[in-house]
Amino acid sequence: xxxxxxxxxxxxxxxxxxxxxxxxxxxxxxxxxxxxxxxxxxxxxxxxxxxxxxxxxxxxxxxxxxxxxxxxxxxxxxxxxxxxxxxxxxxx
Amino acid sequence: xxxxxxxxxxxxxxxxxxxxxxxxxxxxxxxxxxxxxxxxxxxxxxxxxxxxxxxxxxxxxxxxxxxxxxxxxxxxxxxxxxxxxxxxxxxxxxxxxxxxxxxxxxxxxxxxxxxxxxxxxxxxxxxxxxxxxxxxxxxxxx
Ligand SMILES: [Zn+2]
Numbered sequence: 265x266x267x268x269x270x271x272x273x274x275x276x277x278x279x280x281x282x283x284x285x286x287x288x289x290x291x292x293x294x295x296x297x298x299x300x301x302x303x304x305x306x307x308x309x310x311x312x313x314x315x316x317x318x319x320x321x322x323x324x325x326x327x328x329x330x331x332x333x334x335x336x337x338x339x340x341x342x343x344x345x346x347x348x349x350x351x352x353x354x355x356x
Numbered sequence: 357x358x359x360x361x362x363x364x365x366x367x368x369x370x371x372x373x374x375x376x377x378x379x380x381x382x383x384x385x386x387x388x389x390x391x392x393x394x395x396x397x398x399x400x401x402x403x404x405x406x407x408x409x410x411x412x413x414x415x416x417x418x419x420x421x422x423x424x425x426x427x428x429x430x431x432x433x434x435x436x437x438x439x440x441x442x443x444x445x446x447x448x449x450x451x452x453x454x455x456x457x458x459x460x461x462x463x464x465x466x467x468x469x470x471x472x473x474x475x476x477x478x479x480x481x482x483x484x485x486x487x488x489x490x491x492x493x494x495x496x497x498x
Binding site for chain 1: 379381404410411412413414416417419420423426427432433434436438440441443448449450451454455456457458459461481482483
């Protein structure tokens with residue numbers, strides 16, 4: 265059971281909870297349990313093909329899962345997952 | 357509707373003017389609730405590695421720190437701001453394609469090094485369109 269920190273704009277989909285405890289031994293499993301518990305979150309995190317949206321980054325503690333094992337990154341009970349968007353832009 | 361309080365607005369305008377002719381970026385904090393009110397703005401590093409006159413990028417690590425700062429202070433990260441040097445405050449194709457629908461995006465137009473005007477936008481989840489959001493900020497920017 266890892267802890268997932270919920271960014272402010274997504275708390276409307278988690279009954280206003282700012283952190284949710286979800287089961288799973290990998291990042292994919294924890295996010296699966298989280299979105300099973302709160303189905304409205306799914307659309308915000310995943311696109312129609314079921315892939316994490318391009319602007320969604322997931323951190324296990326202080327590590328970006330892209331540089332670990334992505335969805336298969338192992339999660340321990342003491343771990344905290346954070347959902348962090350990618351943001352960039354430019355005038356043209 | 358998003359309203360920016362004077363202290364936060366001063367930080368945003370000063371950051372945008374002092375980084376001219378490059379684009380700048382940062383985050384905005386406020387209490388959660390029905391109306392979005394920005395009570396604190398925090399400049400962040402533009403981490404885009406090419407020329408920064410027409411691009412900006414926020415590192416996820418900085419956003420993670422900003423989110424933690426908000427949690428510790430009992431308020432929320434409600435928006436992102438960036439500047440458009442010598443160009444109007446529209447939401448460009450690049451802005452849209454690299455946006456996130458969870459936040460308000462305030463764009464400050466800086467012309468000749470001075471603040472000119474600003475707009476706020478709410479991009480959709482598919483990064484295909486952004487609605488303009490009513491924006492209120494202090495007349496005088498200090
Ligand atoms: Zn822009």
